Structure formats: structure tokens, C-alpha cells
Amino acid sequence: MPAQLTSSAPVLLVRDVVAAANHYRDTMGFHYERFWGDPPGFVILHRDGMYLMLKQAEDPAHIIPHWTVSHNMWNAYFWVDDADALHVEFVKNGATIDYGPCDQPYGCREFGIQDLDGHDIGFGQVVSA
Template identity: 65%
Template sequence: MPKLLTSATVLLVRDVHASADYFRDCCGFKYDRFWGEPPSFCMVWRDHLCLMLKQTDQHDMIVPNWKVEEKLWDAYFWVDDADALYEEFKAAGAKMDYGPCDQPYGCREFGIQDLDGHDIAFGQDMDTSAAE
């Protein structure tokens, strides 16, 4: 049976260059090119996971999910060490939204905001029974 290999969240942004640089400089993502003429699309990668950034001139259409539904993220990444990643991002100047904290659904988690107000969470599964 065919397998799904990975996924990517698409975020609408005001400035694709500034957004890509934010994820590179503050969150350790990498990118190697922009698409479009003028450039309006970029994929930023970290550890085989991707965020797609699409610049739009319709700034009123950039609506982070938390503005529609309280405390709802725009993207969520599972990680192996939430505390260490939080410290890395904080030291690099990421805009910290919350955390790290233990959630009732079994994740140690923190969140950041990007330049357009999107909430992006990073959670570590605290259920160690799955590894036994």
C-alpha cells in the first residue's frame, strides 16, 4: 500500500523574503530558493519538515487561526525535546507565544508567532508507555 511521507502547511505572508529569513534566523529552518516573478513563494525546511510560505498582496486575507478560534494553531510540529528547542528559538530571537508547558493531552509544548501572527506550536509527546 502506498505511504504518505510528509506534509507541509501553507502560510499566507505579507513578505516572503522577510518570513523565510525569520524562520531561518530564529527557528533554524533552511531554504534554497524563491519561486515566481516577482518572487512570492518559498519552502523552508527543518529536519525533513516543511512550511510553505506564499506572499499575497491581499493582506486582509491573512487571518491566523487564533483570530477565528481561540488558541488554535496554524501549524503544529512534534519534536523530541521541547525544552531544548524552546531555548534555541528564544536565544535566536523568535517571538515566543507561550510555554513550555505540559498540556492535558500529553504533550510538553510551546508556541511561537511568525511575522504575520500565525501561531506555530512544537510539542513533545510525554507518553513514554509507547516506547516500552
């Protein structure tokens, strides 16, 4: 049997890794165990078996949200089992909603948030094949 991929993790550059990690924890329910570096420069976040890595940029000019170079493009996208319920949770926790739940022509009910560094993160529920 060939080797298999078991997980993936988008990596985002951020201005302040501690502030960004705490924002993901407080508004989107991600968790982390530790930071790497002194001062902290890297963290691995997780929620529901999904991962997201944050790396503090040496130069803030290197932080380029994808939507600034490609219209409506996310920096990361997560498939979910209930987009509407997750949206309600994120709103309650104070997340910055980029766009509310909507049905897309590619068969997903989705919404997007924007993090402290302007990255768009999409969350989509497959609603049709």
C-alpha cells in the same frame, strides 16, 4: 502495497515572503534553497525533515491567523523530541514566544511562537501515551 504518504507541509499566507522566510531561518533554524516567482512569491522551508511552505498573499486581508477565529488555535504544529531545548534555541535566536513550555492535558510538553504575520506555530513533545 498501497501508495503511502511520505511527508506534509503546512502552507501559510504571508505579507512578504522573503522577510518571512528569513525570519523562519534566523529565529527557528529553517532553511530554503530558492524562491519562486519574480518578484518572489513562494518558498519551501525545511528543517530536520519537516517542511513549511510560505506563499505571499495578494491581499494582506487574506492573512488570518487561526487564533483570531478559534481560541488558542495554531496555524501549524510540529512534534519534536525535546521541547525545552528547542524553546531555549528559539529564545536565544530572538523568536517571539507566544507561550512558554508547559505540559498539556493531551500528553504533550509544548510551547508556541508567533511569526511576523501573527501565525501561531506550536512545537510539542509527547510526554505520555
